[in-house]
Amino acid sequence: MTVIVLRRHQVEVYVDVDAGVPTIVHWGAPLGDIDTTTLRAAVERPVVAGMLDVVAPISVVPEEGSGYYGRPGLAGHRMNGRAWSPRFAPSSVVADGEHGVTVVAVDAVAELTLTTTIHLGETLVVQCRLDNDGADPYVLDRLSVTVALPAQASELLRFTGRWSRELHPVRAEFTSGVFAAENRSGRTSAEYPPLLFAGTPGFGEWHGEVWGMHLAWSGNHHIWAEVLNDTRRAVQFGELLQPGEIVLQPGQSYDTPELYGSYSATGLTNASWGFHRTLRARPTHPTSERPVMLNIWEAVYFDHDNDRLRDLATVAASVGVERYVVDDGWFGSRRHDGSGLGDWVVSPDVYPDGLAPLIQHVTDLGMEFGIWVEPEMVNPDSDVYRAHPEWALVTNGYEPVLGRSQLLLNLAHPGAFAHVLGQLDALLRDHDISYVKWDMNRNHCQASGADDAAGTHAQTLAFYRLISTLGQRHPHVEFESCSSGGGRIDFEVLRHTQRVWTSDCIDPLERQTIQRNTSLFIPPELMGAHIASPTSHVTGRTHNIGFRSVTALFGHLGIEWNLLTMSNRDRETVTAVIELYKRFRHLIHHGDLVRFDTAANGPGHAVDPAGIANGVYAADRSEALIAVTQLRTGTSLAIPPLRLPGLDPSRNYLIRKVSVPGERGVPVQRQPGWLTSGITLSGRQLAVLGLQMPAMNPETSILLHFEAQP
Ligand code: DGJ
Numbered sequence: 001m002t003v004i005v006l007r008r009h010q011v012e013v014y015v016d017v018d019a020g021v022p023t024i025v026h027w028g029a030p031l032g033d034i035d036t037t038t039l040r041a042a043v044e045r046p047v048v049a050g051m052l053d054v055v056a057p058i059s060v061v062p063e064e065g066s067g068y069y070g071r072p073g074l075a076g077h078r079m080n081g082r083a084w085s086p087r088f089a090p091s092s093v094v095a096d097g098e099h100g101v102t103v104v105a106v107d108a109v110a111e112l113t114l115t116t117t118i119h120l121g122e123t124l125v126v127q128c129r130l131d132n133d134g135a136d137p138y139v140l141d142r143l144s145v146t147v148a149l150p151a152q153a154s155e156l157l158r159f160t161g162r163w164s165r166e167l168h169p170v171r172a173e174f175t176s177g178v179f180a181a182e183n184r185s186g187r188t189s190a191e192y193p194p195l196l197f198a199g200t201p202g203f204g205e206w207h208g209e210v211w212g213m214h215l216a217w218s219g220n221h222h223i224w225a226e227v228l229n230d231t232r233r234a235v236q237f238g239e240l241l242q243p244g245e246i247v248l249q250p251g252q253s254y255d256t257p258e259l260y261g262s263y264s265a266t267g268l269t270n271a272s273w274g275f276h277r278t279l280r281a282r283p284t285h286p287t288s289e290r291p292v293m294l295n296i297w298e299a300v301y302f303d304h305d306n307d308r309l310r311d312l313a314t315v316a317a318s319v320g321v322e323r324y325v326v327d328d329g330w331f332g333s334r335r336h337d338g339s340g341l342g343d344w345v346v347s348p349d350v351y352p353d354g355l356a357p358l359i360q361h362v363t364d365l366g367m368e369f370g371i372w373v374e375p376e377m378v379n380p381d382s383d384v385y386r387a388h389p390e391w392a393l394v395t396n397g398y399e400p401v402l403g404r405s406q407l408l409l410n411l412a413h414p415g416a417f418a419h420v421l422g423q424l425d426a427l428l429r430d431h432d433i434s435y436v437k438w439d440m441n442r443n444h445c446q447a448s449g450a451d452d453a454a455g456t457h458a459q460t461l462a463f464y465r466l467i468s469t470l471g472q473r474h475p476h477v478e479f480e481s482c483s484s485g486g487g488r489i490d491f492e493v494l495r496h497t498q499r500v501w502t503s504d505c506i507d508p509l510e511r512q513t514i515q516r517n518t519s520l521f522i523p524p525e526l527m528g529a530h531i532a533s534p535t536s537h538v539t540g541r542t543h544n545i546g547f548r549s550v551t552a553l554f555g556h557l558g559i560e561w562n563l564l565t566m567s568n569r570d571r572e573t574v575t576a577v578i579e580l581y582k583r584f585r586h587l588i589h590h591g592d593l594v595r596f597d598t599a600a601n602g603p604g605h606a607v608d609p610a611g612i613a614n615g616v617y618a619a620d621r622s623e624a625l626i627a628v629t630q631l632r633t634g635t636s637l638a639i640p641p642l643r644l645p646g647l648d649p650s651r652n653y654l655i656r657k658v659s660v661p662g663e664r665g666v667p668v669q670r671q672p673g674w675l676t677s678g679i680t681l682s683g684r685q686l687a688v689l690g691l692q693m694p695a696m697n698p699e700t701s702i703l704l705h706f707e708a709q710p
Pocket residue numbers: 297327328372439441482483484485501503504
């Protein structure tokens with residue numbers, strides 16, 4: 001067995017490269033010194049009665065042709081049905097020190113080449129490419145990336161969601177059978193985020209082995225997690241291809257999206273750090289302090305009254321806002337959501353003098369100006385559709401299904417691409433715009449390109465091309481990935497964007513869960529978190545400003561509220577909250593995000609906990625900021641002692657409650673004394689003993705600051 005060993009921090013990956021397609025024999029804790037012969041002996045499986053005379057490996061692309069009886073990694077065929085079950089032979093192996101390896105494997109019969117790249121950085125990254133070496137076309141139905149997990153990974157944490165209730169956790173046993181998810185929405189989706197954690201039973205935030213996996217792709221995808229009858233576990237992620245979507249002509253190739261994997265021997269929080277560090281290490285990661293934003297959507301919707309927008313900007317600046325974003329409604333005939341998409345020109349009806357005067361007003365106030373677009377879309381009621389109905393991404397011969405009265409614009413069509421690029425390029429060139437909120441609100445349905453073949457794959461690539469071209473031409477502009485809030489959050493879109501709009505639901509009670517789970521793979525500085533108006537527009541529930549503020553603090557803070565309707569008292573409160581954010585944003589956006597298990601509720605991701613806690617530790621453990629939240633009434637009288645592992649065990653920390661503007665008191669006889677006097681405990685004591693939490697009302701949070709003592 002030839003094994004390539006990749007090492008990084010406390011993770012090792014052993015890759016067997018003998019068989020052609022590489023097999024990850026071990027991905028997890030370091031093994032110490034082990035030679036190849038001993039490793040082979042330790043992992044060799046018995047050949048048992050009733051099975052084939054081989055035990056096929058769970059390679060990165062497991063092969064039916066080698067005797068693998070789970071779901072193969074590659075599905076496809078040539079026109080007459082040939083080449084449907086390849087078996088690859090080794091061709092070349094190129095190792096990149098201890099950090100990566102590229103393995104090329106060839107099937108001379110099927111006339112295919114498979115190239116696998118495995119890289120271990122802050123996370124494990126695996127990607128495959130398939131080349132058609134034959135003289136006739138190869139129809140590719142699926143090429144997944146497969147990761148083998150050990151038998152102790154017998155519990156899954158997966159996610160469900162829908163618009164306005166994204167990333168909700170579901171725990172499930174992973175002891176037999178299959179968990180499968182298929183996303184056909186044409187975007188990353190609220191329903192099936194391409195994120196999955198497997199771990200030892202009951203794994204929590206700070207305990208248990210955890211393998212986190214995320215597919216970096218913004219189109220259709222599938223997840224397939226399978227337990228074989230010999231206890232081995234295979235997890236596959238890949239692009240979901242519609243019938244006939246990829247036909248490789250001779251000499252053509254297909255690249256899978258990258259699969260990111262984060263292993264932790266000590267629970268979920270540590271696994272998240274791998275994902276966060278990966279994103280933070282990218283060149284496109286924002287480096288400046290994240291500016292406080294005001295987004296006008298819930299303040300005015302489509303009612304773009306110029307005077308009101310100016311007044312809103314003036315008030316925004318006075319409370320400390322640093323970026324002002326004009327949302328949907330500024331262009332073409334877009335006076336409501338049934339018209340105008342695709343015409344990216346400033347509407348003279350609402351902006352008779354153009355956008356420049358408003359932008360000037362905003363920038364004179366010292367704020368950046370941002371703008372909303374939805375470039376992949378077109379309303380049938382638009383100039384561009386009337387001129388070019390053939391640019392819609394539909395299947396000819398059928399009445400297209402609309403979504404929010406809109407169709408997709410086929411960005412793979414050169415004319416459509418040039419039209420959108422030209423208009424957006426001019427918009428950014430001719431205006432002082434620093435920020436673009438890039439929306440995408442309609443699922444794909446019968447999405448066919450010009451030849452009436454499935455077009456989601458080509459559309460996804462064209463979307464990347466469009467946003468990256470705009471990014472390159474306007475390097476000072478930041479982009480946000482919105483997609484109805486939460487519908488397009490993935491590592492590939494984050495190559496081109498500096499923020500995600502986490503959810504359209506800004507109700508803090510819902511946001512506590514949504515943000516907590518988004519933070520499993522996205523760091524706080526990339527997560528848009530806004531303080532909304534007192535009564536949520538989505539749920540109709542009313543919350544006090546203290547709870548709304550603390551919830552929004554652990555992200556990239558914004559406001560989505562008609563500040564012109566605020567009382568003077570609210571105005572003072574909002575000003576103070578923004579000051580609080582500015583005081584702590586460096587810590588929140590550069591530290592290590594932490595979440596805690598609240599013992600009364602079982603392991604960390606108990607599905608419906610009453611009290612939760614999360615926060616940030618400074619990278620050097622000199623300070624920490626923790627929010628403890630009572631979501632609803634619980635079975636216990638108060639949240640039990642909160643244990644905080646991971647601080648410096650040998651340092652003492654002075655813990656003080658940070659008063660949050662607008663927070664409400666709790667009618668109890670006596671709270672723990674430390675709440676008013678502060679308390680000093682060592683990192684060791686905080687990890688072992690913890691600190692008793694005060695009694696709290698539902699839908700309230702308290703904020704605690706930990707400062708290491710000299
Ligand atoms: C959906 C987004 O998520 C909202 O924030 C807003 O931008 C609307 N679209 C505008 O149509």
